[in-house]
Amino acid sequence: MKYMLLIYGNENAWTEGERERCYAESIELTKQLHAKGQYLGASPLHLVSTATSVRVRDGKKLITDGPFAETREQLGGYFLIEATDLDEAINIAGRIPGARVGTVEIRPVMELDGLPPGGEPPQSH
Structure with missing residues (x-):
C-alpha cells in the first residue's frame, strides 16, 4: 500500500547547518x-513565504x-512510500529527521482507476 508521509514543523526550528544535515x-x-x-x-518544500493559495468560489479564482492556513507548524516536505501496512509506515516515519522536531502525518494514498x-511526462513524437 502507498502512504504519504507529510512532514510538519516550525521552519525556523533549524539552523542552516541543521537543515543541511537533515537533508543529507x-x-x-x-x-x-x-x-x-x-x-x-x-522532497523538501521551499519556505512557506513562497506559497500561493488558490481557491475557486462561484467560478472565480481567488x-x-x-499558505492555506496560518499555523505554528508548516508543511515542509514529504515522502511517498510503499509499505506493507500502517505499522511499517510508522516505522519509516520515525526515521525521518523532521519527526524529531515536528510531526510526520501518515496518510494512505487512494488508488483511483483511470489515473x-x-x-516522466509522455514524449512527443
Missing part, C-alpha cells in the same frame, strides 16, 4: 528505502500569497 540524512533514508523497493518519491502512471 533524508537522502540517505531515501537510498535505503529505494534499495528495498519502498521509495516512490520525496489567489492569495502564503495516468506517475513519472
Whole structure:
C-alpha cells in the first residue's frame, strides 16, 4: 500500500547547518528505502513565504500569497512510500529527521482507476 508521509514543523526550528544535515540524512533514508523497493518519491518544500493559495468560489479564482492556513507548524516536505501496512509506515516515519522536531502525518494514498502512471511526462513524437 502507498502512504504519504507529510512532514510538519516550525521552519525556523533549524539552523542552516541543521537543515543541511537533515537533508543529507533524508537522502540517505531515501537510498535505503529505494534499495528495498519502498521509495516512490520525496522532497523538501521551499519556505512557506513562497506559497500561493488558490481557491475557486462561484467560478472565480481567488489567489492569495502564503499558505492555506496560518499555523505554528508548516508543511515542509514529504515522502511517498510503499509499505506493507500502517505499522511499517510508522516505522519509516520515525526515521525521518523532521519527526524529531515536528510531526510526520501518515496518510494512505487512494488508488483511483483511470489515473495516468506517475513519472516522466509522455514524449512527443
